[in-house]
Amino acid sequence: MKAGFVTILGKPNVGKSTLLNSLVGTKVAIVSRRQQTTRDAIQGVLSEPRGQIVFVDSPGVHVPSKHLGKRMMQEVDRATHGCHATLVMTDPTSGLTATDEMAANLAKRLAAPALLLVNKVDRIKPKELLLPFLDRCRNLHDFAQFIPISALKRTNLDRLLHELFEILPESPGYYPEGFVTDQPERFLAAELIRERILRETHDEIPHSVAVQIERWDGTGGKLRIWAVVAVERSGQKAILIGKGGEKMKQLASKARQSLEARFDRPVRLEVFVQVRKNWRNRPRFVGELDFRKIMGDT
Ligand SMILES: Nc1nc2c(ncn2[C@@H]2O[C@H](COP(=O)(O)OP(=O)(O)OP(=O)(O)O)[C@@H](O)[C@H]2O)c(=O)[nH]1
Numbered sequence: 001m002k003a004g005f006v007t008i009l010g011k012p013n014v015g016k017s018t019l020l021n022s023l024v025g026t027k028v029a030i031v032s033r034r035q036q037t038t039r040d041a042i043q044g045v046l047s048e049p050r051g052q053i054v055f056v057d058s059p060g061v062h063v064p065s066k067h068l069g070k071r072m073m074q075e076v077d078r079a080t081h082g083c084h085a086t087l088v089m090t091d092p093t094s095g096l097t098a099t100d101e102m103a104a105n106l107a108k109r110l111a112a113p114a115l116l117l118v119n120k121v122d123r124i125k126p127k128e129l130l131l132p133f134l135d136r137c138r139n140l141h142d143f144a145q146f147i148p149i150s151a152l153k154r155t156n157l158d159r160l161l162h163e164l165f166e167i168l169p170e171s172p173g174y175y176p177e178g179f180v181t182d183q184p185e186r187f188l189a190a191e192l193i194r195e196r197i198l199r200e201t202h203d204e205i206p207h208s209v210a211v212q213i214e215r216w217d218g219t220g221g222k223l224r225i226w227a228v229v230a231v232e233r234s235g236q237k238a239i240l241i242g243k244g245g246e247k248m249k250q251l252a253s254k255a256r257q258s259l260e261a262r263f264d265r266p267v268r269l270e271v272f273v274q275v276r277k278n279w280r281n282r283p284r285f286v287g288e289l290d291f292r293k294i295m296g297d298t
Pocket residue numbers: 010011012013014015016017018019030031032033034035036037038039058059060061119120121122123149150151152153
C-alpha cells in the first residue's frame with residue numbers, strides 16, 4: 001500500500017479547492033468565483049485500494065497587504081510541510097502571471113517532486129491553444145509531469161492519480177478509512193455559510209466577511225447552529241441584512257440547505273451580523289478564526 005501527503009499550490013482562483021473536492025469525492029473545501037476564497041490549509045483524504053493520499057488545499061499564492069493575507073501565506077507554507085509531492089495548478093483562461101511564478105518557486109524550494117497541472121481545459125477550444133501555454137509553463141520549473149485537467153469536469157484525474165501513486169512511498173495510511181477531512185464540523189459549517197455569502201454578494205463584501213460559530217447544539221433531532229458573520233463596515237452590514245432583513249433571510253435559508261446536505265440532518269440556523277472594523281488587519285481576531293483552535297466541536 002502507498003500513502004503520502006500531496007499539497008495543492010497555485011495563485012488564487014485556479015481551481016485548487018475544486019480539485020480537492022473532485023479528488024476526494026466529498027465537498028470538503030468551499031469554492032467561489034472570487035479570488036482568495038480559501039484562507040486555511042485544509043486536508044482532504046482519498047482512501048482506495050492502491051493506498052491513501054492526503055491532499056492539502058492551500059490559500060491562493062499572492063503578495064499580501066493585510067494581516068489576514070500574511071496569515072494565509074503562512075498557511076500556504078504550512079500546507080507544504082512534509083509533503084511527498086506538490087501540484088502546481090495553473091489556469092490558461094487567466095494566463096501566466098507573476099503569482100504563478102511565486103507558486104512554482106515555492107514548489108522549487110521543496111525536495112518533493114512537483115507536477116504542473118493546467119486546469120480548466122474544458123474552457124479551451126481547440127485544444128491546440130494549450131500548447132503555447134504549456135511551453136511557457138515549462139520555463140517555470142523542472143516539473144516531473146505536465147498534466148492538462150479539468151477539476152470541474154473531472155477530466156484526466158485518473159492519470160493524475162496514477163502519477164501520484166507512482167511517486168508516493170510504500171506506507172500504511174495516515175488516517176482510518178472513512179476519515180475525509182481534518183477540519184472540525186464547526187469550521188466546515190462556518191465555511192459553508194461564508195461560501196453562500198461569497199456567492200450572493202459583490203464588490204468588497206466577500207473579502208470582508210468572516211464567519212464564526214458561536215454555539216452548536218447537536219443533541220436533539222435537529223442540529224442547531226448560531227453563527228456570527230463579521231464584516232468591516234456598517235454599510236456592508238446593511239447590504240447583508242437587506243431591506244427588512246430580506247437578504248439575510250434568503251442567505252441564511254440557502255446556507256441552511258448546504259448545511260443540511262453536508263451534515264445529512266435537519267438544521268436550524270441563526271445568523272447574527274456584526275461590524276468588526278478593519279478586522280483583516282487585527283491579528284487577534286484573525287487568530288481566532290484558526291480552526292486548529294476550535295476544540296470540543298461535536
Ligand atoms: N470551467 C472550469 N472552471 C473551474 C474549473 N476548476 C475550477 N473552476 C472554477 O474556478 C473558480 C475558482 O475555483 P476554486 O476551486 O474556488 O479556486 P481556488 O484555486 O481554490 O481559489 P482560492 O481559494 O481563491 O485560491 C470557481 O468558479 C470554479 O467553479 C475547471 O476545471 N473548469
